[in-house]
Amino acid sequence: MNKVLVIGAGGVGSVVIHKMVQLSDIFADITLASRRIFKCDEIAASVKERTGVTIKTAEVDADDVEALSALIDKLGVSLVVNVALPYQDLNIMDACLKSGVNYLDTANYEPRDVAKFEYSWQWAYQQRFEEAGLMALLGSGFDPGVTNIYTAYAKKHLLDRIDTLDILDCNGGDHGQHFATNFNPEINIREVTAPVHHWEKGEWVTTPAMSNKQPFDFPAVGEKNMYQMYHEELESLVKHLPEIKRARFWMTFGDAYIKHLEVLQNVGMTRIDPVMYEGKEIIPLQFLKAVLPNPGDLGKTTKGKTCIGNIMTGEKDGKEKTVYVYNICDHEECFAEVGSQAVSYTTGVPAMIGAALMLSGQWSGKGVFNMEQLDPDPFMDMLNKHGLPWEAHELDKPLDF
Ligand code: NDP
Numbered sequence: 001m002n003k004v005l006v007i008g009a010g011g012v013g014s015v016v017i018h019k020m021v022q023l024s025d026i027f028a029d030i031t032l033a034s035r036r037i038f039k040c041d042e043i044a045a046s047v048k049e050r051t052g053v054t055i056k057t058a059e060v061d062a063d064d065v066e067a068l069s070a071l072i073d074k075l076g077v078s079l080v081v082n083v084a085l086p087y088q089d090l091n092i093m094d095a096c097l098k099s100g101v102n103y104l105d106t107a108n109y110e111p112r113d114v115a116k117f118e119y120s121w122q123w124a125y126q127q128r129f130e131e132a133g134l135m136a137l138l139g140s141g142f143d144p145g146v147t148n149i150y151t152a153y154a155k156k157h158l159l160d161r162i163d164t165l166d167i168l169d170c171n172g173g174d175h176g177q178h179f180a181t182n183f184n185p186e187i188n189i190r191e192v193t194a195p196v197h198h199w200e201k202g203e204w205v206t207t208p209a210m211s212n213k214q215p216f217d218f219p220a221v222g223e224k225n226m227y228q229m230y231h232e233e234l235e236s237l238v239k240h241l242p243e244i245k246r247a248r249f250w251m252t253f254g255d256a257y258i259k260h261l262e263v264l265q266n267v268g269m270t271r272i273d274p275v276m277y278e279g280k281e282i283i284p285l286q287f288l289k290a291v292l293p294n295p296g297d298l299g300k301t302t303k304g305k306t307c308i309g310n311i312m313t314g315e316k317d318g319k320e321k322t323v324y325v326y327n328i329c330d331h332e333e334c335f336a337e338v339g340s341q342a343v344s345y346t347t348g349v350p351a352m353i354g355a356a357l358m359l360s361g362q363w364s365g366k367g368v369f370n371m372e373q374l375d376p377d378p379f380m381d382m383l384n385k386h387g388l389p390w391e392a393h394e395l396d397k398p399l400d401f
Contacts, residue, residue: 001028002359003077007062007092008084009034011183011296011340012106012141014043015348016083016355018338019386021053026356031075033058034084046339062088068095077101081355083348086110086187093125093136102134102358106141106351107187108232115190115272117232123368130367137363138370140354141347142308142327143169143249144233146388148371149350149379150310150325151237156376158323158392159314163245165237166311166399170252172221173304173331173342179260180293182343186285189270192251192261197230199238199247210258214250214401218307219391220328226250236370264288299341302331306342309390313398322395327388337387346388353382 004027006016013032020027032040032055040057047053060071062084072080072095082092082105089109096103109121122138129136139145147167155162171182181188196212197204212228231249238244253261264270269288274281309326327346334345354371357363362378371379383390 002026002079003029003031003075004079004081004355004359005031005033005072005075005077006081006083007033007060007068007088008082009036009039009043010083011344012083012347012351014046014296015338015340015344016081016351017043017047017055018050018340019349019352020355021047021051021055022386023352023356024053026359029056031056031058031077033060033071035059035061050339062095063091065091065094065098068092069098072096072099072101079104079355079358081351082106083351085184087112090121093122096134096136097125097128097132100132100134103129103136104140104351104354104358105138106145106347108139108144110187110190113272115194117191117194117230119232119235119370126368133366135358135365136368137354137358137374138368139233139236140351140371142350143167143231144236145347145350145354145371146327146383147308147310148233148237149376150390151241151312152372152374152376153380154310154312154323154325155241159312159316159321161243162241162312162314163243164313164398165244165247167231167233167249168216168218168226168307168309168311168326169250170216170218170221170224170226170307171343172218172224172252173302173306175293175298175302175341177293177298177301179257180298181295182298182341183295183347185289185292185295189261189285189288190272191231192229192253193265193270194230196228197234198228198249199234199244201245216250218252219326220305221307224252225255226252237372240370240372295344296340299331299335299339299344302335302341305330306346308346311395311399320398322398323392324395325390325392327383327390329388334387349386349388350383353379353386356382
């Protein structure tokens with residue numbers, strides 16, 4: 001019987017659990033653990049009410065490797081699904097190695113004191129996982145995650161060679177708040193305010209945050225302004241598909257979001273270095289998180305759709321070809337199904353699918369893997385069956401910006 005431990009009772013963790021219980025033949029025994037057990041119990045109660053299924057809950061500080069390893073051993077699980085925060089990644093990987101179990105996450109490790117997005121720290125675990133005969137799957141969310149799989153799928157079925165890759169992340173939803181982030185505000189704002197890197201002709205090109213804006217007409221959403229950003233999957237994709245000459249990432253933001261963010265940055269509220277306040281050190285961005293709406297509560301009021309996908313230009317049978325592979329997800333439908341908005345949903349479903357493929361043995365290996373290193377077909381198939389159907393269309397021409 002497969003036993004799995006999910007760590008992190010936030011917006012994404014809630015979706016992972018609600019989706020896992022729908023596949024009881026694969027996820028026979030589920031435990032949800034987090035920093036505060038009452039959050040796990042709330043999710044467990046929602047699952048019980050919606051499906052009648054009982055899951056176990058536990059309290060653990062995932063930064064405490066000994067305590068986490070003891071919990072893994074006590075539960076006897078074979079896989080840990082990490083949907084806590086990126087700060088915990090290395091400690092959870094250490095606990096998995098100590099207990100001899102497989103690992104999955106949805107975001108690359110970040111040190112707390114510097115907003116640095118790179119896989120180097122986690123790739124450094126390759127040898128240890130390989131020697132232990134264990135598998136660590138990195139970035140099984142939507143972006144990273146599904147966007148890596150779309151790229152691998154295009155390479156396998158749609159294009160002989162990929163020359164350019166543009167990942168377009170559009171949230172056309174409206175939550176009715178003046179300013180709120182769709183997932184953990186601290187993680188989201190660190191990412192959005194970081195310098196932009198993109199891959200061009202064999203090297204990283206750096207430009208200032210939010211300095212490249214383009215309008216784009218998204219399927220099912222309409223025209224939105226998107227901004228070029230750095231996103232971690234660019235690093236693994238250009239490593240594993242070195243033929244890619246240019247790789248960029250774009251995300252939509254409304255004018256109100258940009259206006260608030262500019263003011264917050266200008267007054268120092270997005271700083272991640274400690275400042276003294278009334279004799280105590282505080283991190284301004286962590287204080288800001290405490291006063292912003294909780295992303296987990298936005299589901300009730302969010303309306304509209306997300307559209308996330310890849311536009312890839314390359315060659316097929318000797319001719320230039322451009323393909324657009326994307327998913328459209330409706331916030332209200334997600335809320336009706338699992339009680340969460342689409343941003344948590346689009347992350348939680350792929351985490352569940354990655355876990356299902358590992359537990360069923362369809363995806364296996366020894367070492368540390370990014371998603372594009374595995375066969376995209378069973379993952380693409382499960383996306384269609386479990387709430388994130390995709391479409392692939394040929395475009396008349398490549399992007400002209
Ligand atoms: P939340 O902040 O809503 O949830 C994080 C949860 O982790 C909280 O319940 C928190 O506990 C718990 N936690 C934090 N620290 C610890 C710790 N030391 N030990 C145990 N539990 C801890 O975040 P989200 O659900 O929005 O995001 C979860 C993850 O998903 C993040 O890593 C995020 O970067 C990633 N993500 C990935 C995406 C993708 O497409 N790949 C998209 C969106 C998110 P508490 O409630 O007590 O604070």
